[in-house]
Amino acid sequence: MKIRLISFAAAFAMTTLAPVMASAADLTVGLASEPSSIDPHYHNLGPNNEMRRHIFESLIWQDEQQKLTPLLATSWEPTSETTWEFKLRKGVKFHDGSDFTARDFVYTACRIPTVPNSPSSFTIYTSAMKKIETPDPHTLIIHTEKPYPLLPVELAVWGIISATANGVTGDITFNPDGTGCGITSFPQTKEFNSGQATIGTGMFKYGEYVKGDRYVMNRNDAYWGEGTEWDTVTFKPITNSAARVAALLAGDVDFISKPPTQDLERLESEPDITLSSMGSNRVIYLHMDQYGPSTPGVKGTGAPDGTYEGEGPCATSACEKNPLLDRRVRQALSKAINRDAIVDKVMGGYAVAAGELLPQGFFGTNEGAKPEAYDPEGAKKLLVEAGYPNGFELVLGTPNDRYINDAKIAQAIAQMFTRVGIKTSVNAMTKSVFFATRNKYEFSLYLAGWGSGTGEMSSPMRALVGTRDKSRGLGGTNRGRYSNPVIDDMIMEALSTVDDDKRATLLAESSRMAMEDYAILPLHFEVTIWAHRSDLSYGARADQYTMAIGINSKK
Amino acid sequence: MNMPDSILEEKTGVVEGQPPWRRFASDFCESRLAVAGLTIFVLIALSAIFAPWITPQDPYDLMQIDILDGRLPPGSVSGEMTYLLGTDDQGRDMLSGIFYGLRTSLSVGAASTLIALFLGGSVGLIAAYFGGRVDTIIMRVADLQLSFPAILIALILVSILGQGVDKIIIALVGVQWAYYARTIRGTALVERRREYIEAATCLALSHRRIVFRHLLPNCTPPLIVVGTVQVAHAIALEATLSFLGIGIPITEPSLGLLIKNGFDYMLSGDYWISFYPGIALLITIVSINLVGDQLRDVLNPRLQR
Numbered sequence: 063m064k065i066r067l068i069s070f071a072a073a074f075a076m077t078t079l080a081p082v083m084a085s086a087a088d089l090t091v092g093l094a095s096e097p098s099s100i101d102p103h104y105h106n107l108g109p110n111n112e113m114r115r116h117i118f119e120s121l122i123w124q125d126e127q128q129k130l131t132p133l134l135a136t137s138w139e140p141t142s143e144t145t146w147e148f149k150l151r152k153g154v155k156f157h158d159g160s161d162f163t164a165r166d167f168v169y170t171a172c173r174i175p176t177v178p179n180s181p182s183s184f185t186i187y188t189s190a191m192k193k194i195e196t197p198d199p200h201t202l203i204i205h206t207e208k209p210y211p212l213l214p215v216e217l218a219v220w221g222i223i224s225a226t227a228n229g230v231t232g233d234i235t236f237n238p239d240g241t242g243c244g245i246t247s248f249p250q251t252k253e254f255n256s257g258q259a260t261i262g263t264g265m266f267k268y269g270e271y272v273k274g275d276r277y278v279m280n281r282n283d284a285y286w287g288e289g290t291e292w293d294t295v296t297f298k299p300i301t302n303s304a305a306r307v308a309a310l311l312a313g314d315v316d317f318i319s320k321p322p323t324q325d326l327e328r329l330e331s332e333p334d335i336t337l338s339s340m341g342s343n344r345v346i347y348l349h350m351d352q353y354g355p356s357t358p359g360v361k362g363t364g365a366p367d368g369t370y371e372g373e374g375p376c377a378t379s380a381c382e383k384n385p386l387l388d389r390r391v392r393q394a395l396s397k398a399i400n401r402d403a404i405v406d407k408v409m410g411g412y413a414v415a416a417g418e419l420l421p422q423g424f425f426g427t428n429e430g431a432k433p434e435a436y437d438p439e440g441a442k443k444l445l446v447e448a449g450y451p452n453g454f455e456l457v458l459g460t461p462n463d464r465y466i467n468d469a470k471i472a473q474a475i476a477q478m479f480t481r482v483g484i485k486t487s488v489n490a491m492t493k494s495v496f497f498a499t500r501n502k503y504e505f506s507l508y509l510a511g512w513g514s515g516t517g518e519m520s521s522p523m524r525a526l527v528g529t530r531d532k533s534r535g536l537g538g539t540n541r542g543r544y545s546n547p548v549i550d551d552m553i554m555e556a557l558s559t560v561d562d563d564k565r566a567t568l569l570a571e572s573s574r575m576a577m578e579d580y581a582i583l584p585l586h587f588e589v590t591i592w593a594h595r596s597d598l599s600y601g602a603r604a605d606q607y608t609m610a611i612g613i614n615s616k617k
Numbered sequence: 618m619n620m621p622d623s624i625l626e627e628k629t630g631v632v633e634g635q636p637p638w639r640r641f642a643s644d645f646c647e648s649r650l651a652v653a654g655l656t657i658f659v660l661i662a663l664s665a666i667f668a669p670w671i672t673p674q675d676p677y678d679l680m681q682i683d684i685l686d687g688r689l690p691p692g693s694v695s696g697e698m699t700y701l702l703g704t705d706d707q708g709r710d711m712l713s714g715i716f717y718g719l720r721t722s723l724s725v726g727a728a729s730t731l732i733a734l735f736l737g738g739s740v741g742l743i744a745a746y747f748g749g750r751v752d753t754i755i756m757r758v759a760d761l762q763l764s765f766p767a768i769l770i771a772l773i774l775v776s777i778l779g780q781g782v783d784k785i786i787i788a789l790v791g792v793q794w795a796y797y798a799r800t801i802r803g804t805a806l807v808e809r810r811r812e813y814i815e816a817a818t819c820l821a822l823s824h825r826r827i828v829f830r831h832l833l834p835n836c837t838p839p840l841i842v843v844g845t846v847q848v849a850h851a852i853a854l855e856a857t858l859s860f861l862g863i864g865i866p867i868t869e870p871s872l873g874l875l876i877k878n879g880f881d882y883m884l885s886g887d888y889w890i891s892f893y894p895g896i897a898l899l900i901t902i903v904s905i906n907l908v909g910d911q912l913r914d915v916l917n918p919r920l921q922r
Contacts, residue, residue, distance in 0.1 A: 304884065307884065324881045324885050324887075325884045325885060328884050400684075403684055403685055407687050408684065469867055470706060473867060474684040474707065477682060477684055477708075478684075481679075481680060486679065487868055488866065488867055488868050489866070490862075490866075491780075
């Protein structure tokens, strides 16, 4: 008799390799996602950038809290509104023995715009530089067209490659047109992947790279700084989280990134395993469609009562009013969300309820900004005031494989909204479909996240709250299409204010206004977790990067 | 719920003096296992049909579930509710969730099987009766489709069609019609050379009448057997699709989705979220297969005792 059963893929897949006897100074790290290339300027993507930092150093380092600290530059300061001077470290050598000088910086800046087929280019971090002067090998003077306070942050994002090692010995004059400053043959991406061109100044050297299997790095004994205690570090991509946890439990790897929330209790109970965690600046938020008089995911609000500039009363065949244009409705949504319950029940305690788009203490935040308190009665009252005593129906869009527990959070929110009378259904989809759908504005309400690369309020405000406007670089990810010219102007002013105190004040004020207007609803900040052997420690990072640089053995 | 044997009673072929349905029933009851399977299946079907009246909670009503009751072990009491089989991560009562999940699973299985049976059966009959080019085209399309794994075709269809119970049914029909087309064509090819068809043709009856009144009734027994087995297959396929997280909306979980929800918590020891829906799915599929196997034996003329 045949019985058809479904066979579920066994998640307890362990690697079949026999445990190799590792010497004390070898480290194996299981990564949740692998880099798309070893080329430091190919793809501006988290996994690429974290690997890049081991080998190619940048002028400036971002510490665990994303504060800027000296690396290849020992000091920097603005010398006028539009010029910056950087003093470079002396005595730094590349892995091939050549000296690091200002020329290498110019060479790298010239290469970045020329990388072919780059899925996400680093050009955004070089485009502000209009002219680079090198009065001596260890001084850089960088001119920008407009006052540009973000320059030091951006110089922390890309790593420097050697001009000499790539066969350029003469002087290089920087040309901002992005054509390569007259240099014709830059190393190709595949030459980085093979290790041939992978020559930086970092504390690790290229060892071996097998895509999908491992990336091995060796210690750079000639490193200028303190260096690392590890002889060899092997990064293994293990994308299935259950398999990654199993590999750690089995001792195949010493360190893993992103253990799944539901396994944390189990891992905590293991005596040989310790968790390291750090609040990240990735905020999970809800964007609400605030564009037209009608919106696709809302039902039960009746016909829209006014025409709207540029379009008729109905953007959709359903032709319903867009309740999200009403600030009271947005406030009601915010009050209906029990952020603490989400943190406790869905995130297992590893999240921090959010009151702004960046966690407390980051640049440009308002001190003491609190998350909206859970107040379902208040939410119901606001809905009555806004003219929706019976609520309405709403569809909440969410990815189900992008952020930690994304679809589960969305379901919890749907429960909470339904309780105050807004019947909410969840439309969960895989991330590629989700982002395509979102970019077509097919959601009235969606859940997404934003990690701030620069660690200052200008990043989320500019991308998520600013009115969509390509020419000003605002609202790139503002698919809720909230628009407030006053806030726009404040962001623009902050973006060209070099004075830190003044900029922080401007950003904090713009953030406060956006929160008071419920332009966007922040939910919580993800807490990034790493699990590792108990005899290791990790300098856990706010930018969620997993780097051997911060892993040390306890002495 | 539609009961497979109620169709049978009317349509089994005409043999000897004993009323056919009685002979059929007594043959069927020879296997105690099959009777047990049928009994269990009827119970499951009843509990699915009457789920809204017998479950303590409506697990699809977001008003009634509370995230704060998430992942409670079986037997927990919270407020006025006793969660006999525990709750899932969203605070849904597992017992209610399973009954409602069965509802989705069974109705998807039955609806897709009936539609596929109708479509595949008609197409297969037409292919066999007319033969020639029509036959070649239809059967090559069916062959082409059968050469792909069912789950792959279902995945493609669901990703094109999108979310929803109706979309899942369409996808499952798309996967299954070829089985019926092939089965009925084989039988019909044999039947159409029989004298009664010749006679009907000589009477200048219309094609439609010959195909549906004469050919079809004599081709049904194998279809019924395939149909029963395919119901179980459809349920399993739906569960697999839900387990993969596509198809059914996540706020209205079917059995597969319940299993998937719990699968995340296996390492943490919250076994009940996956375990009980898994058992429910297993029992359903086994009972349908028991019935299907006995039907095959009873309806197979070569095994006629």
